[in-house]
Amino acid sequence: MRITVDHEACDGLGQCALVAPEVFALDDDERLQVASDPAPELADKVVAAARACPVRAISVERA
Amino acid sequence: MSEVFDLAELAASADLERELGRLAADHGIIRTRQLNQQETWTVLSAALTRELLSDPRLSNDVHAHAPHGALVPGLQVMLLEQDDPGHARYRRLVSAAFASKAVRQLEPRIVEVTRQLLDKLGDSGTVDFIDAFTYPMPLEVICDLLGVPGEDRDPFRKWAMDISAAPSAEAMQAAAGELFAYCIGLIGAKREQPTEDLLGELIAARFEDGSGLSDEELSSFAAVLLIAGHDTVTNLLANALHELLTHPEQLAALRADRSLVGQAVEEALRFRGSAMTTVNRVALTDIEAGGVTIREGELVRFLLNAANRDAEVREDGHTFDIGRATAQHVAFGMGPHFCLGQRLARQEATIALTEILDRFPTLELGVPAGEVRWLASDAIRGLEALPLRYARETV
Numbered sequence: 476m477r478i479t480v481d482h483e484a485c486d487g488l489g490q491c492a493l494v495a496p497e498v499f500a501l502d503d504d505e506r507l508q509v510a511s512d513p514a515p516e517l518a519d520k521v522v523a524a525a526r527a528c529p530v531r532a533i534s535v536e537r538a
Numbered sequence: 539m540s541e542v543f544d545l546a547e548l549a550a551s552a553d554l555e556r557e558l559g560r561l562a563a564d565h566g567i568i569r570t571r572q573l574n575q576q577e578t579w580t581v582l583s584a585a586l587t588r589e590l591l592s593d594p595r596l597s598n599d600v601h602a603h604a605p606h607g608a609l610v611p612g613l614q615v616m617l618l619e620q621d622d623p624g625h626a627r628y629r630r631l632v633s634a635a636f637a638s639k640a641v642r643q644l645e646p647r648i649v650e651v652t653r654q655l656l657d658k659l660g661d662s663g664t665v666d667f668i669d670a671f672t673y674p675m676p677l678e679v680i681c682d683l684l685g686v687p688g689e690d691r692d693p694f695r696k697w698a699m700d701i702s703a704a705p706s707a708e709a710m711q712a713a714a715g716e717l718f719a720y721c722i723g724l725i726g727a728k729r730e731q732p733t734e735d736l737l738g739e740l741i742a743a744r745f746e747d748g749s750g751l752s753d754e755e756l757s758s759f760a761a762v763l764l765i766a767g768h769d770t771v772t773n774l775l776a777n778a779l780h781e782l783l784t785h786p787e788q789l790a791a792l793r794a795d796r797s798l799v800g801q802a803v804e805e806a807l808r809f810r811g812s813a814m815t816t817v818n819r820v821a822l823t824d825i826e827a828g829g830v831t832i833r834e835g836e837l838v839r840f841l842l843n844a845a846n847r848d849a850e851v852r853e854d855g856h857t858f859d860i861g862r863a864t865a866q867h868v869a870f871g872m873g874p875h876f877c878l879g880q881r882l883a884r885q886e887a888t889i890a891l892t893e894i895l896d897r898f899p900t901l902e903l904g905v906p907a908g909e910v911r912w913l914a915s916d917a918i919r920g921l922e923a924l925p926l927r928y929a930r931e932t933v
Contacts, residue, residue: 486633490876494592505638527592527873530633531626 476518477536478509478525484532491533495524499533507532542569542577545815545841550914555810556856558582558844566828570839572916574707576606578818578837579830584848584868586828587840592873596819596838597621604820607837610714616758618766618817622874631743631751632759632878635683635736641881644679648886651678652893662929664904668921671894672775673768676886680767684760685735686724693720698769703915717765721757729753736763763879766813771883773812773920775890780910780924781806781858783903788860793895803887804865808846809858811869813877814919816840842868843919900929 478498487505491498498510498521513521518537525533543561548554561568566583581587590596599621600607601614609615617629634640655671673695681691693716700713725737732738737760744750751759782789782802792798818837825832832838846867847855870877877883894901903910904925911922 484630484633486637488876490592490873493588493872523592526594526622529626529874529876529878530630531622 476513476515476521476538478513478521479534479536480507480509481532481534482507484530485528486530486532488529490527490529491524494527495520499524540569542571543580545570545580545916546573546914549814549916549919550912554912554919555843555847558841559847559849559856562844562848567830567832570916572818572837573704573710574606576837578607578839579832580815581828581838581840582844582848583828584845584851587842587845587868588872590825590827590838591816591840591868591871591875593825595822595825597822598625598817598819598875600818600820600837603822604818604835604837607818607820609817610711610718613714613718614758615817616755616762617878618762618875625874627745628755628759629878631740632736632763635739636878636882638881641885644683644882645885645889647682648675648679648889649893651675652890656893656897659928662900662931664925664927666923667779667926668772668776668924671890672772672779672924675775675890676768676771679882679886680764683736683767684763685728685733685737686764690720690724694764694768698765698772701765702769702918703913703920705914714761717761718757721760721764722753724760725753725756767879767882769918770813770879771886773918774806774883775887776921776924777810777812777919778803778806778887778891779894779926780903780921781809783901783926784907785858788858789901792860792891796892796895798860799888799891800884801862801865802860802891803884804867805858805860805862806887807869808862808865808867810919811843811846811867812919813869813917814841814843814915815917816842816871816875840868840871842871898928898930899932900927902927 485507487501489501492500498513500508502508522535525535548557562582566586567579567581569577570580571577597603598619655675677694697713697717700709704710728737728741792802816839818839821832821834821836823834870880904927913920
């Protein structure tokens with residue numbers, strides 16, 4: 476799966492990280508860090524995490 | 539379970555959160571009756587709250603799917619009553635104004651407003667602290683941010699009270715109508731004479747296709763930011779002070795170690811947050827949840843103050859303890875509608891508590907602890923008044 480983050484739009488609220496902490500995390504500056512090669516079985520969680528974003532800054536393309 | 543609960547009645551008459559805790563032990567979701575007599579599902583448990591707040595089968599666009607569940611009939615409230623992708627498109631227009639950097643820049647103004655209000659109290663006395671401080675402080679800050687002229691700010695308390703703690707659906711709709719009419723006029727004036735404030739920016743804002751916001755959209759934005767931007771903080775601050783003053787050992791701990799102020803704010807949010815209930819969602823399909831079937835078209839709302847006391851999350855949820863390193867609450871919701879203004883609310887509460895404790899070494903309830911009166915509201919959790927006795931000297 477391919478995960479793209481619009482860092483301009485990302486507000487550092489961490490809602491994605493609550494849904495899929497295996498893949499998303501905020502660093503100390505509230506900048507979003509994304510795991511480089513998430514396991515394929517996490518795809519549903521990643522899609523749910525993208526949906527939880529208040530500004531829709533995350534897009535996901537399934538493999 | 540067939541019993542239908544009246545949350546407003548419970549809120550005024552008892553220790554609502556404990557009562558909800560007793561209910562939640564058996565039912566993660568209950569039936570409640572709203573102000574307009576509509577029945578809705580109300581989610582109590584933390585697990586169901588986390589699961590359903592991001593569930594796309596629940597829509598915030600009640601105007602499209604269940605108009606009887608709207609806050610105000612025929613008037614779609616910006617952001618709160620919208621679904622994605624449209625919701626995110628609008629939210630992006632205002633998110634920079636509430637981002638970390640922008641909120642940090644407001645700090646000097648929040649401190650200034652806070653000190654001016656505390657100066658008016660003099661060296662000692664007894665006042666309703668909601669009237670004297672927790673209401674005007676966040677109102678001044680949000681009105682400055684949006685660009686509401688100082689002379690226009692007087693009616694806001696009544697509008698906010700009638701919207702969030704109205705005695706009837708009619709009173710609520712009348713207040714919302716007046717507020718909306720005011721905002722239409724304000725937007726018109728700002729179109730004529732552009733201003734450098736958030737509403738001025740929104741008037742000038744353009745989407746990718748070059749289109750801007752209509753007067754109706756702008757007024758809805760103004761109205762929701764104004765009300766959500768002060769009433770919630772007013773009650774949060776009052777609740778926080780009330781809990782600290784009725785838990786003297788916690789107040790003493792905070793006075794002894796002021797670095798705990800952030801944790802105290804988080805614990806106040808968890809223990810008795812002010813935005814108690816979310817707006818309605820509507821089920822777009824049948825949903826099985828917590829042992830019940832939510833039918834397509836039925837309304838669902840979330841009682842965040844119940845989820846924050848859930849015994850499944852922590853056994854001592856009914857204990858007010860500012861020593862918790864992580865309060866782990868959903869006072870600002872979760873998912874796509876996670877509170878836009880949470881950073882501002884946290885900063886205002888932190889500054890206000892710090893300044894109040896600095897100013898008044900003596901601070902105590904002006905009435906016996908059991909005699910404060912809670913608002914009979916199913917939406918906002920707060921006090922009718924918070925009489926405090928204060929002094930700049932230790933008595």
